[in-house]
Amino acid sequence: MSAELEVNIVRRYPSGFEVAASWRQPVDPASITVLFGPSGSGKTTLLRCLAGLEQPDAGRILFDGTCWFDAATGRHVPPQRRRIGFLFQDYALFPHRTVAGNIAFGLAHLSRNERRRRVAELLALFELEGLADRYPHELSGGQQQRVALARTLAPHPRLLLLDEPLSALDGPTRDVLRRKLRRWLQALSIPAVIVTHDWLEASTLGEQVLVLDDGRVLQQGPVAEVFSRPASTRVAGIVGVETVVPGEVQAVENGLARVAVGTATLMAVAPSELNGRVHVCIRAEEVTLLPAPPEATSARNRLLAQVVRLEPEGALVRVELDAGFPLVALVTRPSREELQLEPGRTVWALIKAPAVHLVPR
Amino acid sequence: MDWTAAWVTLRLALWTTGILCVLGLPLAYWLATTRFPGRGVIEALVTLPLVLPPTVVGFYLLVATAPERPIGQMLAAIGIDRVAFTFPGIVLGSVLFNLPFAVRPFTAAFQSVERRLVEAAWCLGVSRWRAFTGVVLPLAWPGILTGLVLSFAHSLGEFGVVLMVGGNIPGVTRTLSIAIYDEVQALNYAAADRMALALVGFALGVLTLVYLLERKGLRR
Incomplete structure (x- = not known):
C-alpha cells in the first residue's frame, strides 16, 4: 500500500x-x-x-x-x-x-x-x-x-x-x-x-x-x-477569472488559435479538441498595461484599449477596459499613476498567448 | 429555635442536592446534547414539578411507592422498605420536587458550551470523558453551581411534599418549615418568627451568592 x-x-x-x-x-x-x-x-x-x-x-x-x-x-x-x-x-x-x-x-x-x-x-x-x-x-x-x-x-x-x-x-x-x-x-x-x-x-x-x-x-x-485553465465558465467564475467573454475560433495554426472576440482578435494556445464557439478566460493579473505600443515583446496579443472604470482593491487597482470586448486588468497604485490611468484614456494591453484560455461553449 | 428540626432540614437539603448532582448532571448533559425526538416530553416531565402543587407530587409518590407496587419493590431492593413517614421518603419527594431547579440550569449551562470546543478537544486525541471534564465542566461550572445552590436553598424550605410523604415526626421528618407551621397553629408566634427569620436570612444569603457567582461567570 x-x-x-x-x-x-x-x-x-x-x-x-x-x-x-x-x-x-x-x-x-x-x-x-x-x-x-x-x-x-x-x-x-x-x-x-x-x-x-x-x-x-x-x-x-x-x-x-x-x-x-x-x-x-x-x-x-x-x-x-x-x-x-x-x-x-x-x-x-x-x-x-x-x-x-x-x-x-x-x-x-x-x-x-x-x-x-x-x-x-x-x-x-x-x-x-x-x-x-x-x-x-x-x-x-x-x-x-x-x-x-x-x-x-x-x-x-x-x-x-x-x-x-x-x-x-x-x-x-x-x-x-x-x-x-x-x-x-x-x-x-x-x-x-x-x-x-x-x-x-x-x-x-x-x-x-x-x-x-x-x-x-x-x-x-x-x-x-x-x-x-478553468474547465467551464462556472469554474472560471468561482476561481475568480475576471474576464470571461464569448468568442469564435477562426483558425488553428502551429498550436495557436486565432479567436475573434467582440471586435478584436486574440491569439491563444489551442487545446487539442476545439470547435468554433468558445469562452475566452483571462486572469486580470496576466494583463500588462503600457502607455505606448511596445517595441519588442514576446506577448502575442497587443490591444488598444480604452479605460472604462477604475476601482481600488487594497494595494491594487482594478481597471475595466474596452478592448473591443470587456477586459479587466490589475495594476499597482504606483503604476496607475505612472500610466495616468483615468476613464476615457487609451492604453495598450499586452496578453501572452498561454494566458488566453479557451473553454468550449 | 427547634434545633432538631434544623438538623433534619439541613440533612434533607444536603441529601437532595447530592442526589440531584449525581442524577441531574448526566440527565442534563443528555438533554443538552441529544437529538432524540422525544426530548421535549422528557423536558416537560422534568419541569412538571415546577407547576404541580407539592401535594400532588407527594400523593403520587405515596401511591407509586406502596410496598406492593413495582417501584416500592425496587426501593425495597436498595434498602428502602418504606417511603411513608421515613427520612428516605422525604428525600425522595424532595429530589423529585427539586428536579427542575437543578436540571434546568444544568441543561442551560451545558448548552452554552460551544460544540466546536468539544470537537476541538476530540480532534486533539482526547477521550470523550477528558473532553467533558477538561472543557465542558469548567465552562459550564457557574451554571451548574447555580443549579446546585438553587435546589439546596429550595429544599431547605420544602413543606408540601414533606408533609404529605413524611408527616410530622420530630427528629425524622419534621423540618423547619413544618415546625414553623406547628408553632403558628399553637399561636406561638415568637418561636415561629425566629425560625422564619433564620430561613429568610439563609435563603437571602444563598441567593446573593448565586448572583455573585453568575456575575463572575459572565465576566469570563
Missing part, C-alpha cells in the same frame, strides 16, 4: 443536499490539497468527514493503508484515534485555559517535563514566547490563529485539516500569516487538506485543488492549471 490519503465519499442531508468528492494525495512526501468553492458548497462538510466529526453516507476513506471509514463494512474510526490536527475557522480556543494550557491540552499522554518541553518548542516556533500565561481573549486575531495552529500541531498529527485558516484575520495580518503558514507547512512536511474560498490562499498554499459548487466537484487538478 502506498503512503496515500484516498477519499471517496458521499454525504447526504435530509434536505436533499448532497456533497460528493473523491481524490487521492500523497502522504509521504507530504502534499497539500485545497478544497475551493463558495460558502455552502460543501467544503467544510468534506473536512469534517475527514476528521470523523461527521459520518459520510457512502464511500470510504483510507489513510496510509488504514481504513478510517467504510460505509460498506460500517467502519468508522472516531476523531480521537485518527491522529489528525483540525484547525477551526474561528480557532475554537479553550477560553478558560491559558495559551500554554491550550497547547498542552492534547499532550496529556506525555510526562510533565516532556509536555513542558513540547509547549516551549511550539511557543518558539510560532513566535508566541511571552504569551504563555495569557488567556485567548487577551490575544490579537493573528496571535489566536498561531496559538490554534500550535495546539493543533502539538500532538504530532499525521494529517492537518485547516478550515479557512486565514479568513477571520484582517488584511495585513492575513498577508503576513499566509506567507508564514506556507513556510511552516513546508518545514513540518505534514500532509494537509485546506478549505478556502480565497484564491490567493489556495494558490499560495495548495498543490492540488478541487473546485466545489453546490456539493459537486466541478474540476480538480494542479492548482496552477485549474486556476489558469
